[in-house]
Amino acid sequence: MESVRRNFDVSDLKQALAGTGIEKTILVHATTTYAETYELLEIAQADQTIIAVVGWLQIDSPDAIKECEKYLQAPGGQYLKGIRDVAQDLPDSNYLAKPQSIATVQQLGKMGLSYDILTKTPELRAAIELVRACPDVRFILDHISKPYIARQEFEPWKSLITELAAFENVSCKISGMVTEANWNTWKVSDYTPYVDHIIESFTPQRLMFGSDWPVALLSAQSYADVVSLASSLTAKFSQDENERFWELTAIEKYQITNL
Numbered sequence: 001m002e003s004v005r006r007n008f009d010v011s012d013l014k015q016a017l018a019g020t021g022i023e024k025t026i027l028v029h030a031t032t033t034y035a036e037t038y039e040l041l042e043i044a045q046a047d048q049t050i051i052a053v054v055g056w057l058q059i060d061s062p063d064a065i066k067e068c069e070k071y072l073q074a075p076g077g078q079y080l081k082g083i084r085d086v087a088q089d090l091p092d093s094n095y096l097a098k099p100q101s102i103a104t105v106q107q108l109g110k111m112g113l114s115y116d117i118l119t120k121t122p123e124l125r126a127a128i129e130l131v132r133a134c135p136d137v138r139f140i141l142d143h144i145s146k147p148y149i150a151r152q153e154f155e156p157w158k159s160l161i162t163e164l165a166a167f168e169n170v171s172c173k174i175s176g177m178v179t180e181a182n183w184n185t186w187k188v189s190d191y192t193p194y195v196d197h198i199i200e201s202f203t204p205q206r207l208m209f210g211s212d213w214p215v216a217l218l219s220a221q222s223y224a225d226v227v228s229l230a231s232s233l234t235a236k237f238s239q240d241e242n243e244r245f246w247e248l249t250a251i252e253k254y255q256i257t258n259l
Contacts, residue, residue: 003217010047016213016223017049021246024049025211026254028116028142029056032086034067041076052254054082054116059104060095068108081254083108084116088146093122097129105130109137114254117170120146124160131167138253139169143176143212144198149190150182158197165201171253172202174230174245175210178219186219188232195233204234204241208249 013025027040027050037055044050055071057064071080087096095101096117105115115137117127124145131139141164147157164170174195181190199207209230213223220226234245250256 001218004214008214010043010049012214014049020224020227022211022223022227024051024259026050026052026054026081026250026256028054029084030215032056032058037071037080038074041071041074041079043076044079045076050079051256051258052081053079054084054114054254055080057083057085057104059083059085059101060098061104062100064104065107065111068111068113072111079258080113081256082114082116082140084118084142086118087123087126088118088120090123094126096123097126097133102130102133105134105137109134112255114138114140117141117145118143121148121157121160124157124164128160128164128167131164131170135167135169137169138255139167139171140208140253141170141172142210143180144172144174144194146176146180147194149177149180149186149194154193154197161197162201165198165206168206170202171206171208171249172198173208173210174198174233175226176212176216178216178226178229179212181219183219188229191229191233199234204237205244206249207234207245208253209246 027044029037029040040053040055044053057068068083071077108115117139119127145157145161147153177191178186211223211226213226216226237245
């Protein structure tokens with residue numbers, strides 16, 4: 001963990017972005033604390049590199065919406081465009097489908113906020129139930145739901161992805177994959193069958209790039225490595241599809257207006 005066991009700030013981000021072609025980014029929470037989201041909002045307000053924030057809420061809490069309203073009133077609150085909670089690896093794999101979780105996400109949709117789905121394969125069934133109950137919410141699946149790439153395992157991830165992608169209000173980030181492969185020996189071909197299935201299921205029109213930086217440094221040498229990997233895996237995209245993947249889908253799904 002040495003490569004990420006330190007604080008990262010905006011100067012680190014700008015250095016990492018240099019030469020990659022990435023000019024703007026959306027900050028996504030890393031910890032399950034309210035304090036971090038307030039900090040991210042202040043960072044977004046202070047630096048034009050940050051165009052939006054996806055903050056954290058404990059969505060099975062009856063107080064979640066009250067906490068979200070506090071975010072929106074805080075300094076930088078106008079940059080809050082989405083919410084995420086950590087469902088992956090929870091003891092209760094049905095967390096996303098709990099009645100209170102569903103009620104919270106439904107209300108987030110009414111507030112104009114998107115919801116990022118953070119799952120691994122065991123939580124995907126509950127994610128599908130959440131999406132089915134929230135037809136008016138914009139969902140973004142993070143990290144292609146972290147399939148077990150190092151084990152070359154496809155099912156039941158593959159079938160569940162097909163089912164989830166059938167809902168037109170769900171998009172997917174091609175991100176977070178390098179930490180699911182063998183950290184020291186991965187190659188582009190390790191990811192190809194997984195990403196090919198994602199492309200087939202969601203179509204290029206509902207895909208977006210995500211860096212998972214700085215967590216990706218556990219398995220990649222740099223932000224540029226992650227960009228290069230994504231470019232290789234989407235090499236067959238047309239110019240219009242590339243524009244959606246690298247920019248327009250994120251602008252649309254997070255309703256970015258400050259560009």
